[in-house]
Amino acid sequence: MPGNDSLENLRALVVDDEQEVADAYALRLRGCCKVETAYSGEEALSIIDNSPVDIVLLDRHMPGLSGDDVLEELVERDFYGRIVMVTAVDPGFDVLDLPFDDYLCKPVDREDVLAVVDQQQQILSYETLGEYFSAEAKRAVLEGELSAEQRSSNERYAELVDRAERLEHRARRLLGDDELLHQFDQIEREYR
Template identity: 40%
Template sequence: MSEENPLVLVVEDERDLAELYTTWLAESYRVRTVNDGRAALDALEDEVRVVLLDRRMPDLSGDEVLDALRERGLDCRVAMVTAVEPDTGVLEMGFDDYLVKPVSREELTRTVSNLLVRDEYDEGVRRLFSLASKKALLESERNRKELEGSEKYQQLLDDIERLRDELDDKLARLSETDDLTRVYQDIARDDGEE
């Protein structure tokens, strides 16, 4: 495998699951696997492009690892891969995507691929993708009535709309690419498009 392939860090305390994710990803990426939060902090470096992060770990939670990663200013994309059902509290977290276990090989590999595509765009566009992912996540896991009554969810909708307005010209130019189409699905769904 070429040194040019992106490096993915898998942080998962269930060793069998960590090995499975590594096997699935190793065909296309360089993969480093750690089994606890402290080891994750030691393994984080500038070369890591994507982190797949479990939320519940015994020594240091995925939430704490995520906070430390963002405090260090590391420029990598993060997907939480966890059995923790999301609530509106996830809106304040600095992840780019969120997968609820169990995940399929296709879902995991598609997520890593999409995160790498997102990484090519500037911060504003990445932020919009992250917010759209959170919106889609909440809409798939929570009922509409609960969301409509949530101030945090309404703020999320306002933030998406504001960012869309700011990025309108840029998104129009980017929408001509196939890569954008792959990661733009959640945003398009918000407009009622399929």
């Protein structure tokens, strides 16, 4: 596995209507991340609704809710994670309209599954870190400029604090290394 020890904290979901295929991909990922399987689009959405998922490996051609339908639903729900289509459907120009993060054509070997998960984990980690730094910078500005009483009575500030805490928790889980988080705290910020 390309040197990323934080994959053990990653949560992946493999979605394929062919149970053997989903189980095979899940088996390839066991030991490097937490992995669940879903054998339908409906089941995938239920899992995502009820537990945190970072990366979805999604088959495109499924009965009921297709992978394209699941993808559309995840976008509507503001899914915060990475989506990799893993499918036997040969891509055409239709993929230009699909909001996935990567596309693998079956059959996919073990090394490619592991490599794409590692790559998507790194991207998600840095996206989360960037969003955390942005939220934390806003919080630092407000804490430097406004009194505790002013801040405590503002609903948007409370939402910002909550969001920053969730992003920090996720960044720590995904990165597995606090060094980048500490870099934010080392910047001198003086207000007033």
